[in-house]
Amino acid sequence: MVYARLILMRLFKAVIVLFLIVIFNFLLIQLAPGDPAAILAGQAGAADQEFLNQLRERFGLDQPMYVQLWRYVSGIAMLDFGYSYRLGVPVFDLIMARLPATLLLTGTAFVLSLVLGIVAGSMAAARVKKPSGSLIMALALVFYATPLFWVALMSVVVFSVYLGWLPAYGLYTVGAGHTGFALALDIAKHLVLPATTLALFFMAIYTRMTRTSMLDAAQQDYVKTARAKGLKPSIIQRRHVLRNALLPIITLAGLQAGQMVGGAILTETVFAWPGIGRLMFEALEQRDYNLLLGIFFFSAALVIVFNIITDLVYSLADPRIKKGAA
Amino acid sequence: MKTPLALAISAAALAFATAALADDPKSGGTVNTIIQPEPPGLVLGMVQNAPTRTVAGNIYEGLLRYTTDLEPMPQLAESWDVSEDGRTYTFHLREGVTWHDGEPFTADDVVFSADVFHRELNPSARAVLQHVESIEATDDHTVVFTLTQPFGPFLLSFEAGTFTMVPEHLYAGTDFRDNEHNDHPIGTGPFKFANWERGTVIELVKNDDYYEEGLPYLDGVNWHIIPDGASRAVSFENETIDVLPSGTVENFDIPRLAAMDNVCMTEEGHEYFSPFAMLWMNNREGPTADKRFRQAVMYAMDREFAKDVLWNGLGNVPLSAFGSNARFQNDDLEPYDHNPDRARELLEEMGYDGEEITILPLPYGETWTRWAEAVQQNLREVGINVSTQATDVGGWNQRLGDWDYDLAFTYLFQYGDPALGISRTYLSDNIAKGSPWNNVEGYENERVDELFNEAATAFPDAEREKLYREVQEILHEDVPVGWLMELGFPTLYRCDVQNLVTSGVGVNDGFKDAWLDR
Numbered sequence: 001m002v003y004a005r006l007i008l009m010r011l012f013k014a015v016i017v018l019f020l021i022v023i024f025n026f027l028l029i030q031l032a033p034g035d036p037a038a039i040l041a042g043q044a045g046a047a048d049q050e051f052l053n054q055l056r057e058r059f060g061l062d063q064p065m066y067v068q069l070w071r072y073v074s075g076i077a078m079l080d081f082g083y084s085y086r087l088g089v090p091v092f093d094l095i096m097a098r099l100p101a102t103l104l105l106t107g108t109a110f111v112l113s114l115v116l117g118i119v120a121g122s123m124a125a126a127r128v129k130k131p132s133g134s135l136i137m138a139l140a141l142v143f144y145a146t147p148l149f150w151v152a153l154m155s156v157v158v159f160s161v162y163l164g165w166l167p168a169y170g171l172y173t174v175g176a177g178h179t180g181f182a183l184a185l186d187i188a189k190h191l192v193l194p195a196t197t198l199a200l201f202f203m204a205i206y207t208r209m210t211r212t213s214m215l216d217a218a219q220q221d222y223v224k225t226a227r228a229k230g231l232k233p234s235i236i237q238r239r240h241v242l243r244n245a246l247l248p249i250i251t252l253a254g255l256q257a258g259q260m261v262g263g264a265i266l267t268e269t270v271f272a273w274p275g276i277g278r279l280m281f282e283a284l285e286q287r288d289y290n291l292l293l294g295i296f297f298f299s300a301a302l303v304i305v306f307n308i309i310t311d312l313v314y315s316l317a318d319p320r321i322k323k324g325a326a
Numbered sequence: 327m328k329t330p331l332a333l334a335i336s337a338a339a340l341a342f343a344t345a346a347l348a349d350d351p352k353s354g355g356t357v358n359t360i361i362q363p364e365p366p367g368l369v370l371g372m373v374q375n376a377p378t379r380t381v382a383g384n385i386y387e388g389l390l391r392y393t394t395d396l397e398p399m400p401q402l403a404e405s406w407d408v409s410e411d412g413r414t415y416t417f418h419l420r421e422g423v424t425w426h427d428g429e430p431f432t433a434d435d436v437v438f439s440a441d442v443f444h445r446e447l448n449p450s451a452r453a454v455l456q457h458v459e460s461i462e463a464t465d466d467h468t469v470v471f472t473l474t475q476p477f478g479p480f481l482l483s484f485e486a487g488t489f490t491m492v493p494e495h496l497y498a499g500t501d502f503r504d505n506e507h508n509d510h511p512i513g514t515g516p517f518k519f520a521n522w523e524r525g526t527v528i529e530l531v532k533n534d535d536y537y538e539e540g541l542p543y544l545d546g547v548n549w550h551i552i553p554d555g556a557s558r559a560v561s562f563e564n565e566t567i568d569v570l571p572s573g574t575v576e577n578f579d580i581p582r583l584a585a586m587d588n589v590c591m592t593e594e595g596h597e598y599f600s601p602f603a604m605l606w607m608n609n610r611e612g613p614t615a616d617k618r619f620r621q622a623v624m625y626a627m628d629r630e631f632a633k634d635v636l637w638n639g640l641g642n643v644p645l646s647a648f649g650s651n652a653r654f655q656n657d658d659l660e661p662y663d664h665n666p667d668r669a670r671e672l673l674e675e676m677g678y679d680g681e682e683i684t685i686l687p688l689p690y691g692e693t694w695t696r697w698a699e700a701v702q703q704n705l706r707e708v709g710i711n712v713s714t715q716a717t718d719v720g721g722w723n724q725r726l727g728d729w730d731y732d733l734a735f736t737y738l739f740q741y742g743d744p745a746l747g748i749s750r751t752y753l754s755d756n757i758a759k760g761s762p763w764n765n766v767e768g769y770e771n772e773r774v775d776e777l778f779n780e781a782a783t784a785f786p787d788a789e790r791e792k793l794y795r796e797v798q799e800i801l802h803e804d805v806p807v808g809w810l811m812e813l814g815f816p817t818l819y820r821c822d823v824q825n826l827v828t829s830g831v832g833v834n835d836g837f838k839d840a841w842l843d844r
Binding site: 032033035038039041048049050051052058086087088094097098101153156157160161164168169170171172174175268269270271272273274275278279282285286287 | 723724
């Protein structure tokens with residue numbers, strides 16, 4: 001009951017925030033240099049005035065800005081995101097077609113980084129003054145500091161070109177005609193490199209954060225109490241230290257989860273993964289504003305949804321956080 | 327001067343030519359290649375950008391094809407006659423041709439495509455069609471084009487990418503841009519559209535009912551979509567990809583890939599386009615408005631260096647405004663050799679005061695960025711105060727469309743004839759804001775306008791040649807734009823892909839004749 005009210009309140013706020021975001025994005029994009037019609041015409045390699053006028057009229061770009069804004073906002077209110085200028089396809093269809101690939105990639109990376117990060121961080125915390133603990137932290141630092149695109153390219157060079165173990169790019173093997181289980185296996189193979197690449201950075205952050213906050217929690221009085229009452233060290237670590245150390249990690253996981261729609265531009269580009277990040281980058285280059293705004297909308301919506309989820313998870317992890325205050 | 331790489335290519339091309347003669351073509355097999363960037367659509371005429379032409383040129387056809395010397399070859403037209411006065415062109419169409427949906431291709435399709443479809447949608451076809459008075463189908467397989475006056479390059483205008491034949495029975499009376507068949511293009515070509523997995527691959531399959539007996543040899547062509555340049559190079563290296571069309575990998579990767587075993591390379595297959603790199607110079611204001619300044623820029627640039635270092639020795643440093651593949655080139659002109667002293671003299675003569683100017687590189691990848699840096703250094707050597715401004719494609723379009731630049735890189739297609747691809751850069755009635763492809767530099771010269779306009783419709787060719795020679799002299803003196811390079815855009819492929827480049831548009835219609843020796 002309390003949860004239901006909380007969610008309702010948050011959803012109501014979310015709608016207002018989304019509405020403001022839509023308007024803000026729309027206005028922001030008007031400031032970017034580059035007229036979509038001119039860019040489309042430029043791509044065509046030949047353009048006369050008639051061609052430009054046709055394009056502007058078709059996309060409603062010949063209308064004053066407030067008319068364009070009104071059309072856009074009233075469209076969104078009916079979940080109509082308009083047409084992509086460049087592709088002539090409804091924006092909603094484009095996003096939906098790309099969403100599964102992106103969610104598969106970012107979702108896998110999310111789980112991978114969270115699980116491995118927490119495990120590695122706990123191990124490092126338990127081995128705080130041993131070489132193995134330092135080694136974990138050193139590795140985490142390297143992954144944290146290395147640029148993503150470099151990791152991506154190097155992993156292709158090593159695992160795909162040199163060792164030949166894994167495919168270098170794409171979602172599946174083109175022309176192989178796999179179906180069913182074979183297709184799933186094929187996709188899984190293609191997923192390994194991009195998902196690992198994407199996971200490394202966040203994994204490093206989770207590792208560092210888990211270690212720090214576990215060491216912090218280990219100093220607390222309740223841990224001394226637990227130890228004094230004779231609990232096994234492994235239980236203390238799991239039940240008392242780790243659980244209390246989780247809060248900052250949940251915050252961070254919420255942030256990472258919010259980036260699941262648009263956060264993999266680089267990885268998707270290097271690995272030719274047909275996802276939303278690439279679609280967004282291409283839309284930006286082409287000044288395909290309708291498409292870009294559509295993707296922004298979905299990203300924003302996802303961030304808001306994950307904020308709400310994060311708040312709920314907080315109160316599950318730490319019942320002291322008052323539900324009403326969230 | 328030929329660099330070792332260029333020599334190696336010639337040798338490889340020779341070896342390849344002999345090998346091709348020795349074997350009989352085999353049928354079967356699918357070729358994997360790359361399309362970059364992903365095209366916005368595949369209906370030619372509605373979309374005409376380069377990637378669309380490359381893929382869809384194998385689905386659709388025009389009336390004619392062109393050799394690498396730009397001589398017309400039969401395609402959908404079996405033969406053609408030109409009247410004595412150069413105003414009437416009669417095309418005799420091939421019989422027994424069907425669209426991919428089984429309907430027969432007839433003269434009515436030609437009339438519809440030219441007179442209705444392209445007139446409404448296609449700016450490049452429109453530029454040619456303004457010379458056309460009427461288009462008539464005199465029977466099912468004969469079409470007569472009557473021109474308002476002779477138009478020299480008319481026979482060069484029927485290439486599939488420019489003048490595609492589209493099916494009347496699917497498009498007539500519909501809103502072309504919203505036509506349901508746009509998702510599934512129907513042409514007459516050797517390959518049929520099969521599938522487009524957005525962001526991943528475009529698959530074409532063999533047209534079993536193709537009208538040329540035995541063609542095509544291939545079962546299909548898969549166009550992979552790989553957005554990152556380094557990943558594209560890797561895909562060729564690990565042999566997923568058989569053919570790298572020009573422009574799909576960065577120039578600095580080319581020598582490495584070309585040196586691999588079983589890799590061949592050709593510079594042929596771009597004669598129809600003849601991409602010509604130029605430096606826009608703003609003729610309206612600033613130091614670039616002075617002819618002597620523009621001449622100084624020409625003398626200051628070491629174009630041979632750019633060719634050898636940035637373009638692997640491929641391509642050609644042009645003499646002047648007309649490229650070597652364009653007709654009617656005047657080769658009596660004095661070349662603008664690299665001559666910094668002459669450049670300094672000219673700058674002194676005009677009293678250049680060191681006013682700062684900017685260069686806008688073309689945002690098409692590393693090679694262009696480095697090229698802008700090289701030119702910047704050349705210009706600084708002769709005392710020109712110049713800085714580079716980076717931008718993305720959208721910003722570049724906008725700046726050029728608004729004439730907001732001093733120097734800017736670009737490249738334009740020459741389309742084999744000055745009236746199609748060259749005059750547009752210099753005609754004063756082609757000055758208009760909003761497009762990066764017209765007379766962007768703002769050059770105005772009445773005599774040049776006169777000569778270009780007369781030459782376009784002069785008849786026969788000897789008349790045209792006289793006029794074009796004069797116009798080249800004037801342009802050569804005035805330097806409205808900088809002439810940088812005729813670009814060498816090599817195609818790389820596994821040597822067992824035979825007979826790939828057979829026309830002046832290369833892989834754009836090349837898979838028709840290609841076969842796999844595997």
